[in-house]
Amino acid sequence: MPAIDHTPRLALINFLADGEFHSGEELGQQLGMSRAGISKHIKVIQDWGLDVYKLQGKGYRLAAPLDLLNEDRLREQTDSPSVCLQPIIDSTNQYLMNRIGELDSGSVCLAEYQQAGRGRRGRQWFSPFGANLYTSMYWRLEAGMAAAMGMSLVVGISVAKTLNRLGADGVKVKWPNDIYWQDKKLAGVLVEMTGQAGGAAHLVVGLGLNVSMRDKEGGQLDQPWTRLEDACEALPDKNQLAAALINDLISALRQYEQHGLGMFIEQWQALDNYYNRPVKLLIGESVIRGIARGIDAQGAILLETEKGLVPFVGGEISLRGEG
Known part of the structure; x- marks a missing residue:
């Protein structure tokens, strides 16, 4: 089955991202389609989790301005050898898993919306468009699969330290792979691994971070949750946030390769929820x-x-x- 072309919908979202009203006529002229076509695409992006309002005589607007990821900015700001932004994707983890063998350590994939995001033990990871941060990183661990045992803990430590540094005071880790704030889940980590005994381990580290998810979407979750918007006095720019998380994680995984889990145990204890x-x-x-x-x-x-x-x-x- 050929891939669906989401270009018109993404262009529509870019126009609406400023949070201002845009008439159906204006949007139709910009995108080269009829008002009926605009209405059809609006319904799809609403299904993706975007709050789009229509007001007679004024047109369409989002409930709030949208902070979107920018691939060029991310490439400039990160130490990653390869940055791929796939706005609409089934799963950032699966995207990288499908490309193991082609990637350098530290390669990342980011998305605005996951149609089949997954968490630990095969659970679905709820992924409304633009509300959260969905990113995965590939890492080749030469020491092999046995050495990968503590990797999700190191990832958690790195994420918690980055978020604390960016103004979310009190972010903690929960064994083995969650990030907490005030006893509520803020983010989840999923490490998937493949490899042969005696050879290098190929790992994909997925992170789903609740940034500004609305209560409406959060109501579908089966545990207490929170968002970065609540934990920070000033929410960081999403590209700045993603770049900081990526750079700090690359640094932490390099340390883990050299020194193992031992050097992280005290850090874990200090952050353990x-x-x-x-x-x-x-x-x-x-x-x-x-x-x-x-x-x-x-x-x-x-x-x-x-x-x-x-x-x-x-x-x-x-x-x-x-x-």
């Missing part, structure tokens, strides 16, 4: 309760239980705060 707090681990049908005591050198969460300090690690463990 549940450190020294009562928590429960959900492992299949089992629930294990204890006090969170950080992580060990292998990236396992340490839980103080009646049996003493016990490490837990694995893809099917969920961490929850008690109470």
